[in-house]
Amino acid sequence: MSALRFGTEAPRVTLLHGAGLNAHTWDTTSLAMRQPLLAIDLAGHGDSSWRSDADYTPRTLAVDVAAALDAWTEQPQLIVGQSLGGLTGAALAATRPDLVSALVIVDITPGIDVSAGPAALRAFYEGHTDFATRDELVDKAMSLGFGGTRPETERGVFLNTRVRADGRIEWKHHFAHLVAQALAAHDPGSAVAPSVLHETGWDDMAAVRAPITLVRASRGFVSEPDAAELRRRMPEARVVVLDATHNVQETAPAALADLIASTAAGTPTGSGL
Structure with a gap:
């Protein structure tokens, strides 16, 4: 902890x-x-x-x-x-x-x-779970209405992501990975399982x-x-x-x-x- x-x-x-x-x-x-x-x-x-x-x-x-x-x-x-x-x-x-x-x-x-929340969250987390840069995540978050100003969103993304050994960026929290896995399996019910x-x-x-x-x-x-x-x-x-x-x-x-x-x-x- x-x-x-x-x-x-x-x-x-x-x-x-x-x-x-x-x-x-x-x-x-x-x-x-x-x-x-x-x-x-x-x-x-x-x-x-x-x-x-x-x-x-x-x-x-x-x-x-x-x-x-x-x-x-x-x-x-x-x-x-x-x-x-x-x-x-x-x-x-x-x-x-x-x-x-x-x-x-x-x-x-x-x-x-x-019920109003999961659609936007699914759109945010679907697809791959690693990224080349944090700017990719900032752009996606802002396009879906998450975050505030760009500097505020950049800070939030920085504190909620980490750099892997291969240099790729991934979310720190497990939920993003669980949701992405469920969406990839075409199981929308499981996509909101970490509720x-x-x-x-x-x-x-x-x-x-x-x-x-x-x-x-x-x-x-x-x-x-x-x-x-x-x-x-x-x-x-x-x-x-x-x-x-x-x-x-x-x-x-x-x-x-x-x-x-x-x-x-x-x-x-x-x-x-």
Whole structure:
């Protein structure tokens, strides 16, 4: 397991990224918070190892996160998880409540409908999985509407790729390779197999005893019916809407940092619904 450590004191906040991302997705949010924290590369992402069984479901990932927290933290953490990281955080809080003081879930629920996302992702990942230059990936990402400005996209691609021994560029995260393999086999069902969804997600959420905040991105994946279902199942949960896309930590880092910091301080802010 790999992680980024911000600050010199023991962290009170741990950040978990979404599928296909890495710990660096939190860089701007982390710098805005100005407090010690830990940003973990989930298994199969960033500089953490790929799983030989390709099992990246939240409960499996939570076991690895628990081991990392046992080794790298000294007190229960405010867990902030975006997308896949949010469901992983819920699984962690359900199975290791001693490690979690509060849970912030960013733009995900177990019942979310992600049907709008896979088409663009399939177009992005289909074909070969290695490239001559990073510029190829930047051009493809921008043509499909991923990333922001070119410099921002170049930074994201640089941090999410590596150079192989033969000089070719490949993605660091395992998901790109799994999706490409499934598409090559003409199995669209398997192409979305490394999904953030898991049938036990609601069971995990129901088992969480720590306070829960759902951050819903106004231009993200969580719809109002999705948020309403979470409120129905967990009436004590707080729901906050931020003006952002699905990757809130990248498109509204200051607002998210304020929300996380106030939650950590026990004085939650934001437009709770």
